[in-house]
Amino acid sequence: MTSYDIVIVGGGPAGLAAAVAAKKAGTDSILIIERDKELGGILNQCIHNGFGLHTFKEELTGPEYAYRFIQQVYDLGIEYKLDTMVMDIAEDKTVTAMNRTDGMFQIKAGAVILAMGCRERPRGALNIPGYRPAGIYSAGTAQRLVNMEGYMPGREVVILGSGDIGLIMARRMTFEGAIVKVVAELMPFSGGLKRNIVQCLDDYGIPLKLSHTVVDIEGKERVSAVTIAEVGPDMKPIPGTEERYTCDTPATHCCSPQD
Amino acid sequence: METYRPLFVLKWKGDESVLYDVIIIGAGVTGSAVARELSRYKLNVCVLEKEEDVCCGTSKANSAIVHAGFDAAEGSLMARFNVRGNEMMGDLAKDLDIPFKRNGAMVVCIHESEKDGLKDLYNRGIANGVKELKILNREECLEIEPNLSDKVVAALYAPTSGIICPFMLNIAMAENANVNGVEFFFNTKVEKLTPDTCKKCGQPIWKIRTNNGEYKTRYVINAAGVYADYFHNMVSEKKIHITPRRGDYCLLDKTVGNHVSHTIFPQPTKLGKGVLVSPTIHGNLIVGPTAVDIENKEGNNTTAAGIADLIAKAGDHVRNLPIRQVITSFAGLRAHEDHHEFILGEVEDAPHFIDCAGIESPGLTSSPAIGEYIGQMMKEKLGAEEKEDWVGTRKGILNPADLSIEERNELIKKNPAYGRIICRCESVTEGEIIDAIHRPLGARSLDGVKRRTRAGMGRCQAGFCSPRTMEIINRELGLPLTEITKSGGDSKLVIERTKGVEA
Ligand SMILES: Cc1cc2nc3c(=O)[nH]c(=O)nc-3n(C[C@H](O)[C@H](O)[C@H](O)COP(=O)(O)OP(=O)(O)OC[C@H]3O[C@@H](n4cnc5c(N)ncnc54)[C@H](O)[C@@H]3O)c2cc1C
Numbered sequence: 001m002t003s004y005d006i007v008i009v010g011g012g013p014a015g016l017a018a019a020v021a022a023k024k025a026g027t028d029s030i031l032i033i034e035r036d037k038e039l040g041g042i043l044n045q046c047i048h049n050g051f052g053l054h055t056f057k058e059e060l061t062g063p064e065y066a067y068r069f070i071q072q073v074y075d076l077g078i079e080y081k082l083d084t085m086v087m088d089i090a091e092d093k094t095v096t097a098m099n100r101t102d103g104m105f106q107i108k109a110g111a112v113i114l115a116m117g118c119r120e121r122p123r124g125a126l127n128i129p130g131y132r133p134a135g136i137y138s139a140g141t142a143q144r145l146v147n148m149e150g151y152m153p154g155r156e157v158v159i160l161g162s163g164d165i166g167l168i169m170a171r172r173m174t175f176e177g178a179i180v181k182v183v184a185e186l187m188p189f190s191g192g193l194k195r196n197i198v199q200c201l202d203d204y205g206i207p208l209k210l211s212h213t214v215v216d217i218e219g220k221e222r223v224s225a226v227t228i229a230e231v232g233p234d235m236k237p238i239p240g241t242e243e244r245y246t247c248d249t250p251a252t253h254c255c256s257p258q259d
Numbered sequence: 260m261e262t263y264r265p266l267f268v269l270k271w272k273g274d275e276s277v278l279y280d281v282i283i284i285g286a287g288v289t290g291s292a293v294a295r296e297l298s299r300y301k302l303n304v305c306v307l308e309k310e311e312d313v314c315c316g317t318s319k320a321n322s323a324i325v326h327a328g329f330d331a332a333e334g335s336l337m338a339r340f341n342v343r344g345n346e347m348m349g350d351l352a353k354d355l356d357i358p359f360k361r362n363g364a365m366v367v368c369i370h371e372s373e374k375d376g377l378k379d380l381y382n383r384g385i386a387n388g389v390k391e392l393k394i395l396n397r398e399e400c401l402e403i404e405p406n407l408s409d410k411v412v413a414a415l416y417a418p419t420s421g422i423i424c425p426f427m428l429n430i431a432m433a434e435n436a437n438v439n440g441v442e443f444f445f446n447t448k449v450e451k452l453t454p455d456t457c458k459k460c461g462q463p464i465w466k467i468r469t470n471n472g473e474y475k476t477r478y479v480i481n482a483a484g485v486y487a488d489y490f491h492n493m494v495s496e497k498k499i500h501i502t503p504r505r506g507d508y509c510l511l512d513k514t515v516g517n518h519v520s521h522t523i524f525p526q527p528t529k530l531g532k533g534v535l536v537s538p539t540i541h542g543n544l545i546v547g548p549t550a551v552d553i554e555n556k557e558g559n560n561t562t563a564a565g566i567a568d569l570i571a572k573a574g575d576h577v578r579n580l581p582i583r584q585v586i587t588s589f590a591g592l593r594a595h596e597d598h599h600e601f602i603l604g605e606v607e608d609a610p611h612f613i614d615c616a617g618i619e620s621p622g623l624t625s626s627p628a629i630g631e632y633i634g635q636m637m638k639e640k641l642g643a644e645e646k647e648d649w650v651g652t653r654k655g656i657l658n659p660a661d662l663s664i665e666e667r668n669e670l671i672k673k674n675p676a677y678g679r680i681i682c683r684c685e686s687v688t689e690g691e692i693i694d695a696i697h698r699p700l701g702a703r704s705l706d707g708v709k710r711r712t713r714a715g716m717g718r719c720q721a722g723f724c725s726p727r728t729m730e731i732i733n734r735e736l737g738l739p740l741t742e743i744t745k746s747g748g749d750s751k752l753v754i755e756r757t758k759g760v761e762a
Contacts, residue, residue: 035683101675103671104664104668104678129563129565129566132560132589133745134744134752135750141726148726149726149740149753153752153754177758221750222751
């Protein structure tokens with residue numbers, strides 16, 4: 001079995017930074033395992049700017065920021081495998097992974113660093129009632145479709161949740177000619193940066209409704225409308241506060257840690 | 260009789276000049292089970308389905324329990340077909356290469372005063388012919404199911420009860436029927452049935468108008484689920500009435516899939532078997548259903564009230580139910596006929612029109628038995644001969660997780676697509692998805708792929724794999740991305756290219 005001192009699962013910014021730091025600290029045998037076709041992770045679809053202010057003291061887009069790390073990985077000659085999925089990590093730090101060319105293989109790791117980022121919680125986990133039509137995306141999936149695949153999921157958008165990706169997608173979809181009708185947030189405050197609320201919503205006249213949740217999704221095949229309502233302190237919708245928005249793409253945004 | 264033409268290719272539309280022996284309306288479990296049984300004979304059979312795939316109606320959204328058969332009224336068709344279907348399921352699952360497990364069911368009594376109810380249920384089960392039934396006392400209950408509510412007094416235990424994948428059952432029966440010569444026409448909605456007489460033989464025939472051409476057949480089998488009353492009433496003066504009775508569910512993550520190992524029922528009430536908690540055959544935990552009568556036959560939307568009601572009831576019989584681990588909620592519609600009974604057989608005042616109506620729970624369990632019964636009936640009516648080359652078995656989609664590492668590497672060497680994971684939650688490879696697309700009655704939508712491979716059924720509910728699966732469908736079927744749907748019809752996933760990208 002091949003062995004490495006450090007196996008890093010995930011080739012996003014965290015994994016890349018960890019690899020670079022470990023290499024600089026003197027560890028030679030490092031392997032990064034990335035499941036996507038390129039290094040960079042979620043940053044590749046975050047084409048807005050605002051990255052790198054702390055680390056590089058300049059304002060970069062996601063892919064530019066990622067590339068700074070990727071370049072260091074190349075320069076330092078750190079090994080990586082792309083399009084490779086880690087299937088299992090055993091207690092003795094044997095990592096089982098798989099890809100098209102190597103098949104299923106095992107690696108003995110001195111240490112394993114988990115840098116898999118986060119996984120969005122789906123609509124179902126949020127228990128949003130209504131039909132199950134097409135046109136409902138997590139903000140991350142919508143972002144991938146628009147920024148990486150180059151397709152628009154819809155023209156009239158309602159965004160649920162005001163985390164940064166939701167806010168940024170509001171602006172991004174507006175740029176693409178979509179009408180973002182509203183961003184609804186369950187909590188009485190937004191989880192996003194003030195800067196993003198100003199630059200992504202206020203500047204484009206997109207309303208942000210705090211303490212609001214979805215009470216219904218209409219449309220059997222494709223989404224046709226979404227009804228939101230204000231919630232009380234118990235987080236339950238207050239009858240009589242419902243507002244209905246016609247739309248074809250509600251996007252939810254909510255992250256949970258990767259397992 | 261027309262000669263039988265085997266046909267393995269998927270056609271979009273039937274040949275209007277053909278007189279079919281049998282046309283089945285609906286490709287749910289009932290229609291597909293009947294189709295498979297009819298595929299044994301030298302008959303010309305087709306299935307008309309309004310949706311883009313099999314398993315798009317009630318058969319895709321239910322508890323997926325292979326009921327033991329103690330619940331249905333003594334002497335009813337429900338009891339008879341339930342018990343027979345349960346009996347058949349083991350061999351059928353083997354033949355069709357689909358997962359099935361007899362995990363056993365417990366009807367849990369939590370009030371001393373209601374213990375008699377268990378005894379009644381036990382007696383009914385015995386009368387229905389259910390084997391191995393037992394009444395367990397509190398200690399015995401907790402011993403085999405430690406997470407039962409502390410209030411448990413006793414339980415009826417039915418070891419023959421099982422869990423199955425309703426999609427795989429439906430898909431496998433349809434696929435097997437198709438390979439044996441039954442044609443399936445999708446996106447074909449039956450609109451009108453008109454009785455006619457065959458010019459050659461003078462026998463009654465039916466003309467069927469659809470949105471996708473006209474069809475002619477000697478016999479019609481009405482397996483249209485919640486719409487079965489619509490067709491029945493179109494041809495008969497003796498009206499029936501089906502109420503869609505909605506049931507909401509929560510599906511919980513696999514991390515809590517073994518919270519209970521048996522299917523846990525409360526004691527039944529007039530509205531049905533109540534909210535159950537059960538492991539699924541794929542290792543999730545399912546909680547549901549509610550029971551709400553509605554008007555809309557397409558109304559399988561979940562509601563906030565339904566889910567709230569479910570969550571309130573779910574904890575009654577199981578302790579510390581980890582309801583926060585929900586990954587999705589969904590709803591299904593029972594085809595509740597006013598007399599709560601299956602209606603099976605030729606309609607008195609509509610010769611050559613055969614009902615499979617009112618197929619509510621235990622319809623999934625009963626489907627193989629209904630297929631057997633209707634198959635036998637049609638054989639006699641049409642004097643059909645058996646085919647010599649009928650193949651009753653089928654291989655499911657290969658699941659690489661069942662292989663050893665060596666076998667898996669052998670497979671990846673031959674076909675690298677098995678080395679690429681597309682759905683990371685359920686560990687589904689590209690190879691499985693390609694298989695699902697290209698096999699008989701293959702998948703053409705995201706939901707079609709999902710029901711065949713489980714890609715998109717896991718914790719992230721397709722957030723990650725949707726764009727990747729779309730790319731594969733695009734490549735394998737040559738469908739433009741803007742034409743790919745979630746589940747047929749207008750359920751398109753993306754609508755146009757972003758600015759400045761060449762189409
Ligand atoms: C909440 C719930 C829980 C259940 N739990 C269980 C259980 O645990 N165990 C069990 O055994 N059973 C259970 N059932 C019952 C079981 O799911 C059904 O009995 C079974 O799926 C019915 O299958 P079907 O083929 O008759 O109907 P369907 O699956 O609804 O199929 C009917 C088909 O007809 C098609 N159709 C309708 N109109 C037309 C038309 N005009 N033209 C062409 N096609 C048409 C529809 O599109 C559909 O595909 C449950 C049901 C529900 C709702």
